[in-house]
Amino acid sequence: MQSIPVDTTRLGVLRCAVAPEPKLANFETKEVKKDRDGNTIYTVAVMVRQEARRVSVIEIAVAGEPTGVLEGVEVKVTGLEAFSWAMGDRHGISFRASAITPAPTAAPATPPTGKGGGA
Numbered sequence: 001m002q003s004i005p006v007d008t009t010r011l012g013v014l015r016c017a018v019a020p021e022p023k024l025a026n027f028e029t030k031e032v033k034k035d036r037d038g039n040t041i042y043t044v045a046v047m048v049r050q051e052a053r054r055v056s057v058i059e060i061a062v063a064g065e066p067t068g069v070l071e072g073v074e075v076k077v078t079g080l081e082a083f084s085w086a087m088g089d090r091h092g093i094s095f096r097a098s099a100i101t102p103a104p105t106a107a108p109a110t111p112p113t114g115k116g117g118g119a
Contacts, residue, residue, distance in 0.1 A: 006080040006095070011048050014103070016073050017057050018045035020066050039063040044100050046075060058095050066100040074103040 008014065020042040025033040033041040041061050048056045060077060069075055079098030085091060 003081040003083055003096075006082055008077050008080050010050075012050040012053075013048075014075050014077055015047045015049070016044060016069050016071055016075050017047045019071050020044045020062075020069055020100075023061060035063045037063070040065065042066060044069060044075075046077065046100070060095045060097050060100060062097050062100050068102040069100055074105075076101050076103045 021044075023033040023041040023043045025031045035041055041063055042065055043059050043061055044066060045057050045059050048058060060080065077097045077100050081096050083094045083096065085094055
């Protein structure tokens with residue numbers, strides 16, 4: 001499976017649509033999927049909104065539980081890769097990232113302090 005790196009700076013605003021959930025390896029037994037190091041794989045649904053375009057939702061797999069990522073929170077996705085897949089007559093694109101974290105928020109502007117003429 002060939003991975004394709006994705007430039008997240010071109011995706012616009014990324015916002016968590018569905019909070020992290022453990023990915024299941026087996027739906028019947030509810031066995032949770034793990035990576036080679038034994039870390040649980042989580043799936044996060046992320047809304048992508050580019051300028052003048054509709055919102056798309058992609059599911060991104062990430063190893064380890066992303067902390068602070070809640071529904072509605074703007075997120076930063078690091079190391080995003082896309083993979084094309086096919087199983088029989090089904091096919092699609094999957095996404096994996098090395099990390100998903102809450103986006104840094106800008107500090108609110110503070111009014112200047114000091115003495116001086118006011119209006």
